[in-house]
Ligand SMILES: [Zn+2]
């Protein structure tokens with residue numbers, strides 16, 4: 001089981017399974033949305049994901065018509081994203097995980113935007 005929360009703690013969640021795969025994405029949208037060098041996320045089975053508290057604080061932002069980025073309106077922490085054409089999958093933002101095992105990333109996307117000073121084992 002995986003548990004996590006936003007920065008202010010109003011939003012908490014549980015994932016009733018293990019995380020098998022993690023991905024780093026260097027695309028410009030992830031960099032802007034996270035305010036950081038990359039997004040670290042994992043595709044999860046939505047049916048096993050549960051917002052335990054604070055669902056009313058979640059806000060969805062559609063940067064494109066097909067993809068929502070969901071964040072805590074109180075503190076701004078990104079929690080997950082989803083695509084409207086893939087309703088069974090969410091992509092959890094792994095910096096919000098507080099307990100459970102997170103495997104090292106096995107995939108790096110948009111390497112053309114990876115800063116040259118950053119080294120992550122392939
Ligand atoms: Zn929050």
Ligand SMILES: [Zn+2]
Nearest residue numbers: 025026027030
């Ligand atoms: Zn991205």
